[in-house]
Amino acid sequence: MIEMNNISKSFTMHGQRLSILNVPEWKIQQGERIALLGPSGSGKSTLLHLLSGVMIPDAGEIWVNGLPLHGYSQSKRDRFRAEHVGYIFQDFHLISSLTARQNVELIVPPEWSKKQAKEQLDDWFDRVGLKDRQHHMPYELSRGQQQRAAIIRALITKPQLVLADEPTGSLDWETAGEVMSLLLNICESEKLTLVTVTHDLHLAEMYPKRVHIGEINEVPRRNAV
Ligand SMILES: Nc1ncnc2c1ncn2[C@@H]1O[C@H](COP(=O)(O)OP(=O)(O)OP(=O)(O)O)[C@@H](O)[C@H]1O
Numbered sequence: 001m002i003e004m005n006n007i008s009k010s011f012t013m014h015g016q017r018l019s020i021l022n023v024p025e026w027k028i029q030q031g032e033r034i035a036l037l038g039p040s041g042s043g044k045s046t047l048l049h050l051l052s053g054v055m056i057p058d059a060g061e062i063w064v065n066g067l068p069l070h071g072y073s074q075s076k077r078d079r080f081r082a083e084h085v086g087y088i089f090q091d092f093h094l095i096s097s098l099t100a101r102q103n104v105e106l107i108v109p110p111e112w113s114k115k116q117a118k119e120q121l122d123d124w125f126d127r128v129g130l131k132d133r134q135h136h137m138p139y140e141l142s143r144g145q146q147q148r149a150a151i152i153r154a155l156i157t158k159p160q161l162v163l164a165d166e167p168t169g170s171l172d173w174e175t176a177g178e179v180m181s182l183l184l185n186i187c188e189s190e191k192l193t194l195v196t197v198t199h200d201l202h203l204a205e206m207y208p209k210r211v212h213i214g215e216i217n218e219v220p221r222r223n224a225v
Pocket residue numbers: 011012013020038039040041042043044045046047
């Protein structure tokens with residue numbers, strides 16, 4: 001379970017301190033798949049950054065399966081993220097000089113044997129329909145194929161928490177539906193907790209749960225503090 005309690009987060013912009021998030025309580029159960037909706041600038045990405053430990057709150061607590069993320073140093077949060085969080089970005093973030101398979105190989109845990117790594121990678125590329133394209137460079141792949149490779153990279157270690165920030169934002173509508181469905185199906189079968197930011201109400205309908213940021217965030221938009 002993930003729990004946020006009395007979280008606040010503000011940023012200084014043009015010399016003015018602006019409160020962005022004030023979340024009294026938000027609980028996410030293990031295995032939930034949530035679409036996070038809300039207008040531009042309402043703090044959705046900031047919320048993901050807090051859940052992943054990229055940012056820390058000004059005040060409040062974030063517990064991830066009993067781990068007190070709010071009390072961790074930067075290096076401990078970096079380790080937490082590497083071990084427990086899979087992140088999927090709108091623009092894939094694949095390393096352009098490596099093949100799709102090499103991009104995934106980079107994050108294979110050192111404790112996996114060569115045989116285990118090979119079997120896992122073979123399985124995953126097959127599972128996402130990229131078996132024939134795994135040795136291609138990112139620029140040789142379509143955007144949907146690149147996102148499928150990025151999904152393997154995020155999920156292959158079965159992280160406790162999967163965060164996706166507009167994962168289909170740069171795909172055409174048909175590919176977006178296919179990629180979102182793939183992400184949802186894998187997270188369901190592997191019982192992974194998934195929080196996806198999307199602006200697309202139609203894609204959000206595919207999720208078992210939808211949360212509008214206004215339901216959990218008490219800050220009216222762009223409030224000075
Ligand atoms: N590092 C930062 N420094 C200063 N301001 C920031 C920083 N990160 C975010 N903000 C501000 O916080 C607010 C919320 O940003 P955030 O990216 O979380 O919104 P969002 O809901 O994800 O928006 P969008 O849907 O447009 O991506 C914005 O006003 C943004 O300018």
